[in-house]
Amino acid sequence: MENELLRAEKLKLIGQLAAGFAHExxxxxxxxxxxxxxxxxxxxxxxxxxxxxxxxxxxxxRVNGIVEELLNIARPESEEEVxxxxxxxxxxxxDILYTDAFQEAGMKFNIEFPEDELYVEAHEKKLKQICVNVxxxxxxxxxxxxxxxxxxxxxxxxxxxxxxxxxxxxxxEETKELAGTPFFTTKERGxxxxxxxxxxxxxxxxxxxxxxxxxxxGTTIIIHLPEASNELDVHKS
Ligand code: ADP
Ligand code: MG
Numbered sequence: 001m002e003n004e005l006l007r008a009e010k011l012k013l014i015g016q017l018a019a020g021f022a023h024e025x026x027x028x029x030x031x032x033x034x035x036x037x038x039x040x041x042x043x044x045x046x047x048x049x050x051x052x053x054x055x056x057x058x059x060x061x062r063v064n065g066i067v068e069e070l071l072n073i074a075r076p077e078s079e080e081e082v083x084x085x086x087x088x089x090x091x092x093x094x095d096i097l098y099t100d101a102f103q104e105a106g107m108k109f110n111i112e113f114p115e116d117e118l119y120v121e122a123h124e125k126k127l128k129q130i131c132v133n134v135x136x137x138x139x140x141x142x143x144x145x146x147x148x149x150x151x152x153x154x155x156x157x158x159x160x161x162x163x164x165x166x167x168x169x170x171x172x173e174e175t176k177e178l179a180g181t182p183f184f185t186t187k188e189r190g191x192x193x194x195x196x197x198x199x200x201x202x203x204x205x206x207x208x209x210x211x212x213x214x215x216x217x218g219t220t221i222i223i224h225l226p227e228a229s230n231e232l233d234v235h236k237s
Contacts, residue, residue, distance in 0.1 A: 010182045011200055018070035026067050033060045062189050069193040072129070082205055084119040084228030085127060087152055087160060093128065094150065098135055105139065108147040118152060119228035120160045126201045127225070130209075133194040134164045134221045140187065141168025141219060154227065162223040171213040179211060198223075 036057050040050065048056075091111050102109035120127070138148045146167035153161040171179060178184040180199050185192035198209055206226055213219040 007181060007196070007199065011196070014070060014182055022067045022071045026064065029060050029064050029067070033057060033064070036060070058189065062191065066191045066193065069191055069197060072197060082121050082123055085122045085124045087114060087118040087120060087162070090124075090127065090131070091150060091152070094131055094135065097132075102139065102148065106145050107139065107142050109135070109150075110147060111150045112152070114152040114154075116154070118154060118160055120225040121228045122205050122207070122225055123201075126205065130198045130201055130223065131162070131164075133198050134223070137194060137221075138164060138166035138168060138219070141166055141170070146218070155224075158227050158229075159224050160227045162225075163220055164223075165218065165220045167218040170215040170217050170219055171211075172215045176211060176213055 036053055040053050040057070091113055095109075095111055098109045099111075135148065142148070148164060148166045151163045151165070153163065155161060175186055180195040181192075182196050183192040195209075202209055202223065202225075208224045210222040210224070211219065212222070
């Protein structure tokens, strides 16, 4: 629970910081990035090796990624209402986005589509962003191949669970403990913000996320959301 508190406090702080600094950081970064690319393209004489220049561009991209993710938190809530979102539609969109990309990268993304039409109460765009973050993490954990399986369960409690089960490298105890804390990453070019953003977005829609993981075997991320109860809320798209 102490961790939960720590997470909440840090989130608050980040929200405040992000709003003030993100724009200030972003513009000079864009200038530097453009300049470096120009230098690379023109093969300008410079004390830096092309490898070093490459690193600079990548590092700038990483900082830019952090700023992007912070801005996603700091942005005022979108106009979008919590409404009934079709789980089938969501799964279909993820299928289109990722099945081929996984195959090209030598892994599999499989979806067990639920037979019943299921709806969750959620912000559609934010829910998609959460899934995208989870899927990216799974992909990054399976660089030497594997399978990500998405299944959907309806719980007796009136919740819907989305299970993302990967056969990747898994997490050690420390990683499991710290994943989701701002800026915690085990990746060379990670931002350490993806999972924190998932927790944050889910809180805003009465959802939650659990992590089960075993090192060397894989990870299962479970997203819980309330089932949409009112038929009238169902948005036909
Ligand atoms: P990032 O992906 O930028 O590192 P995240 O917040 O998305 O930041 O993830 C934090 C850390 O949690 C990752 O660096 C990784 O160690 C661990 N992690 C998250 N998802 C998985 C997964 N599916 N398999 C293994 N490790 C994971
Ligand atoms: Mg991530």
